[in-house]
Amino acid sequence: VQLQASGGGLVQAGGSLRLSCAASGRRFSDYVVGWFRQPLGKEREFVAGISRDGTNTNYKDSVAGRFTISRDNDKNTVYLQMNSLKPEDTAVYYCAAALTFFWRNYVRQTDYDYWGQGTQVTVSS
Secondary structure: OEEEEEOOEEEEOOOOEEEEEEEEOOOHHHEEEEEEEEOOOOOOEEEEEEOOOOOOEEEOOOOEOOEEEEEEOOOOEEEEEEOOOOHHHOEEEEEEEEEOOOOOOOOOHHHOOEEOOOEEEEEEO
């Protein structure tokens, strides 16, 4: 599967952005999908994940309640709605896919088989 992330940009603190991860190739509903982010000079970290059918999600503690991950398998797309953005959310955001039959908290980079290119999110104070 090929992944294409988009939707990043510059936003003021308190604002919102919606990221999209569009997939092509193998049937998208076969994949668990996650969003990661990498602030400049720091390690890449897990942000949110969603099960194959969209019924299960998990979040990094610092974004829970502000970010919402969702998916539309008919459109082969996963979304990350980000509200109440903070300067510390500034990072390059990546989507990733794991070919798996099972749902659990896939939070490690090594849990994922495919990666899209990043999209920059910058939150100004």
